[in-house]
Amino acid sequence: MERQIKRVVVLVVGWMLIAFGIVGLFLPVLQGVLFILLGLYVLSRESETAHRWLQRGRKRYPHLDERLREGGLWWRRRFRRQKPEETTEDE
Numbered sequence: 797m798e799r800q801i802k803r804v805v806v807l808v809v810g811w812m813l814i815a816f817g818i819v820g821l822f823l824p825v826l827q828g829v830l831f832i833l834l835g836l837y838v839l840s841r842e843s844e845t846a847h848r849w850l851q852r853g854r855k856r857y858p859h860l861d862e863r864l865r866e867g868g869l870w871w872r873r874r875f876r877r878q879k880p881e882e883t884t885e886d887e
Contacts, residue, residue, distance in 0.1 A: 803842055810839035810846070833864070 813835030820826030833853070839846035854861040 806838060806842050810835045810842075813838060 813831050815835075816826060817828045817831030817833075817835055820828030820831050822828075833850075836846050836850045836853070840850045841847075
């Protein structure tokens with residue numbers, strides 16, 4: 797049951813991001829391509845078709861893929877959970 801709920805949430809979020817991306821292609825406020833890529837990334841975890849589209853985009857635009865990977869690494873390093881530091885008390 798939990799797996800089905802997670803799948804539905806992933807699909808809804810992914811398609812909402814793609815919808816924002818399509819709207820963003822016509823509005824100067826939203827970054828359409830960014831939202832479409834984020835939507836494909838989210839959907840690629842549950843949809844084989846979205847996964848293939850994402851892989852095709854990575855092959856077609858390797859320089860963009862490299863920059864996105866670097867940004868993802870930065871994001872993970874910046875916001876990862878930090879382990880509480882162990883304090884040693886000298887007595």
